[in-house]
Amino acid sequence: MLVSEINKEKISWRFKVNINFLITSAGIEIRGGSKGRVVNSLIELLNSSDDIVIAFDEVQELSFASKQFLDVLGNVYATNPKVHIIFSGSYVGLVKALLSPPSDSPLHGRPPTEIRLKPFDKEKSIYFLEKGMQELGIRFNRHDEVIEKLDGIVGWLTLFGNFHVVRKLDFEIALRETIGEGKKIMLEEFNHFLSNKENKQLYCNIMNVLKLASKWKDIKNGVEIRMGKVDDKVFSNALQNLVNFNFVSKVDDEYKIVDPMLKEINFNKC
Structure with missing residues (x-):
């Protein structure tokens, strides 16, 4: 999740209602609780004199948004400290749309604050599952089996709860x-990451070898068995890119695949 720093002051979160806005032929309707009001345009909404938080999900789709819409966001970002914007979605998409937008994008040069949701440890994963089940009146005691397969990735724990309980x-x-x-989602995310990479096979081989090895030297040896000699710098850059995009973590001198779904994917086919 990325939170835009429209100003550098601390944001006070004191919102007690859910606010949705729908773009209609009559304008934009803001719905809060049982009441609503209509503003004439998105610009009027974003020029609000009241503190307002607007959240955009699936923000990777911003790359397909009209320039006029991005112009509005860029202008508000720079001029209105009352509007706070939250962006969430595919991490690769967030990077491309917000952290490294093209130079002609209205969002270029306006870096947001980055918040990464790390995997839960076992204790927090159990607590998360228990609280979710309790809210729906379900008694559940198979936490260990779920965590063994899904680790502490909150998205997968939530998805499992939806399938099982809802x-x-x-x-x-x-x-x-x-x-x-999960495999479908992560394969799509990885392919999105690869879309502008020249040596796609190198990345795929690294991911496959990481299922068996964790040390830099061992990973490189495994990759070279698969595809021949690889320059040290080229290999290191590729491995670091995987770390930067949250596919791989590095602790001390060991590397490992972060998401359990990635371990299930056969990267020989990518």
């Missing part, structure tokens, strides 16, 4: 569906 799938089916859906 959609009422059996435990095994819910877990299998979560893994299947």
Whole structure:
């Protein structure tokens, strides 16, 4: 998640209602609780004199937004400290749309604050699952099996809860569906990452070898067995890119794949 720093002052979060806005032919309707009001344009909304928080999900789609819309966002970002904007979505998409936008983008030169949601440890994962189940009146005692497969990735824990409790799938089916859906999402994310990379096969080979090795030297040896000699600098840059984009973590001198869904993917086919 990325939070734009429209100003450098501390943001006070004192909002007690959910606010949605719908773009219609009559303007933009803001809905808060049971009441609503209509403003004539997005510009009027974003020029609000009241503190307002606007959240954009799936922000990777901003790259396809009209220039006029991006112009409005860029202008508000620079001029209105009352409007605070939250962006969330694909990390690769966030990087391309916000952290490294093209030079002609209205968002260029306006770096947001980055907030990374790290995987939960086992204790927090159990607590998260328990609280979610309790809210829906479900007694659940198979935490260890879920965490073994999904680790502490909050998105996958949430998706499992949706399949198992909301959609009422059996435990095994819910877990299998979560893994299947997670693999699709992460493969799409990885392919998005690869889209502007010249040596795609190098990245795929690194990911495959990381399932078996964790040291720089061992990973490189494994990659070279698969594809021949690789320059040290080229290899190091590729490995660091994977770390920068949260596909791989580095602790001390060991590397590992962050997301359990990535471990399920056969990168020989990418």
